Amino acid sequence: MTQPGIYLVEDDDVIAKTTEWRVRKLGYAFTGRAVSGKDAIEFISGHRPDLVLMDINLQGGMDGIETAAIITKSFDIPVIYLTAEMDKETIARAKLTNPKGYLVKPFDDKDLMAAIELAAR
Secondary structure, three states: OOOOEEEEEOOOHHHHHHHHHHHHHOOOEEEEEEOEHHHHHHHHHHHOOOEEEEOOOOEOOOOHHHHHHHHHHHHOOOEEEEEOOOOHHHHHHHHOOOOOEEEEOOOOHHHHHHHHHHHOO
16 A cells, blocks of 8 residues: 655744654655745645645744645645644634644654544545
């Protein structure tokens, strides 16, 4: 069985490199990374990964929740949030996008693997 292609939207270089390493270590295909919602949507429109790992606080005009809403509506690609945001308002906004997961940083490999396995088609 082919492993899902995973795309990361994360503007922190250290977290992005660590997350990429973890995704690959767990045996998944890493398809790339964006630092802004605009860049993510542009990439996804042409490449269609199987799953998106999305930070909420991003560079540029769109946050991760706005970006996830566009990705799920326009491309029907599942999104898992990877974020440090735990306030009720942010979680309520995120819920409206019907995410496949919400992992609070820092998370471990087991949590990441379980979320990916549950979200991947």
